[in-house]
Amino acid sequence: MIEHVKPKEATAIINSLLGGVVPKIGLQHITVGRSAEVASFLTALEDVKNGHSMMKFWIGDYGSGKSFMMHLLNTVAMKQKFVVANADFTPENRLYSTENRATLLYTAIIDSLAIQSMPEGGALPTLLEKWIEQIMSETAEELDIDVNDVREEKYVKQLRANMERKLNEVTDIGSFEFNKVIVKYFEAYLREDDELRICALRWLKGEYRNKTHARMELGAREIIDDGNYYNMLKNFCRLFVSMGYNGFIINLDEAINLYKITMSHNREKNYEKLLSMYNDCFQGKVSHLFFNIAGTREFLENERRGLFSYHALKSRLETNKHETNGIRDFAQPVIRLLPLDNTEVFVLLQSLRQIFELNYNTTINIDKEDIRQFMEDIYNKPGAHEFLTPREVIRDFLNVLSIMRQNPDLDKRAFIKKIKIRDERPHDNIKEI
Structure with a gap:
């Protein structure tokens, strides 16, 4: 008998599966045959928790459970105190672009931020406010005052100085404007200024398309765009770790849409960006960051359009030649999802x-x-x-x-x-x- 299934979970499971999509909650009640994959993921999470970064490719045929696996990884990661995000590659969302398509992918990632208390996404304001409360608590302790008094005007300068110092410690490339906007969010939070708060969130989510508007509304000279969005993801990762989370998990599904880019130059630029991210993860250039990418065998193996058409990726992603259906290697970057028996x-x-x-x-x-x-x-x-x-x-x-x-x-x-x-x-x- 199924135990501990909540009515809300039961409804989500049945309605989602009847609609041909993966339920966002209750996955643990319908997970079968993936224990080895989950165990390997838990081992990888431990490495990321300890400061390493990772990129895994989850490869399987249509209907084999790739999207299910992505959602299952979310559930597992949130229980291990990671911030997680989900986004799909689409004709409009990709890794490299000069037409804001990479920025759209970034926006989808930030919009979907989830933590265990907010598994359905939209957690950015909660995360920022949690971090601000931490700074306020630390400042109150430093000044030997009650935490409720630290909001008083005479302490705001010290609060801001502590926040800027902390931001400078945890952020890196392209962080000047990023830090400035987070301080703006802090000011809006203290003053209960909803308009300024919304503007700061818009900037952090990459929704500004015009530098002039960003400068007028926030005093920011730059905006998040196709060229710097990846640096912003890394800054967010460091910020989440400073809050006490173990790392940042980014799950990207429907990678077949990169394969479908027909202009070879654009497709190769996307694979080049993917290679750069892969190298960052495995060469130790970034910490506590974990990318999971789901795609079909065609996306991976096609020598003309897939990842194997890009030699540097093929050399990194070829399957362990000693692996068989019965003898698996889950430590390699590519995990092939075999059909359920x-x-x-x-x-x-x-x-x-x-x-x-x-x-x-x-x-x-x-x-x-x-x-x-x-x-x-x-x-x-x-x-x-x-x-x-x-x-x-x-x-x-x-x-x-x-x-x-x-x-x-x-x-x-x-x-x-x-x-x-x-x-x-x-x-x-x-x-x-």
């Missing part, structure tokens, strides 16, 4: 039936033998070997449960036999992006 899918479907019943406060007339029959029927249908993925199996199973809940007298065996397998893999032609 039939036993794992069976365990998952049993869990989903129980969560479904909990969500709808009902009992569905499907037992273990019925689940076995469902799997046997669906996996033996024409096209199943080529097209069927865990995503489609899960959705079909939940659709069966949904129909049976509303039609309890239905002949379940006859209904299951009528299910048809469709090729739901994307077949979009490569367009110039």
Whole structure:
């Protein structure tokens, strides 16, 4: 029996999976067959906690669970006291650009900042205010006054000086304007000036497109753009660590959209940026930063358009030649996500039936033998070997449960036999992006 599933989690799990997306909460209740991957991730987190940085590529076919893995990594990392962020590569979001497309990726990352108390994102204001409160507490202790008195005007100068000193200690490249805007946020926080606070958040999230506006509203001479956004991510990483977090995890999904960039020059520039970030992580140029990138085998291995078309990346990302399906190496940068086997899918479907019943406060007339029959029927249908993925199996199973809940007298065996397998893999032609 599924235990400790909250009603909110049950609803999120069922609604998300029926919609073909990964639930943001409750993943621990439906995780099967990924214990080795999670264990390797925990080991990597320990290294990042100790000051190293990391980049991992999670590679698998369509529907193999890449997005699920990204969300699972989030849950694990937040419990280990990391700040996490999620963003998707899209035709408009990429690593390198001269048209604000890299800045859009940066904005998506900062917008999605999450911590354990705010797992759904939007945590930037909370993080900044937590840090400001820390500075206020330290200043009050230094001045030997009550922390509630430190907001008085006569102590503001000392507060600002302590904040600027701390910022200078933890930030680095391109930090002058970054630090100035955080001090502006501090001033807005003290004065309860919502307009100034919003302007500071806009700057920190890379939403200014005009230097003149930034200068008029914040006194900032520069803005976050395609050229400096990566430095700002590193500054945020150092800031989070100074707050007491163990590091900054950035998960980037849908990397196939880098592969789809048809202009070879632009595609290579994105791979060059990726290589630069990879080198920073593994050469010790940055600390406490962890990138997870999810993509298909085509994105990785295609010699004409994928990462393997860029020789410097290919030489770093080729799989350990001694690895097999039975003997895995999870320490290497590329982790290949193998499909769940039939036993794992069976365990998952049993869990989903129980969560479904909990969500709808009902009992569905499907037992273990019925689940076995469902799997046997669906996996033996024409096209199943080529097209069927865990995503489609899960959705079909939940659709069966949904129909049976509303039609309890239905002949379940006859209904299951009528299910048809469709090729739901994307077949979009490569367009110039």
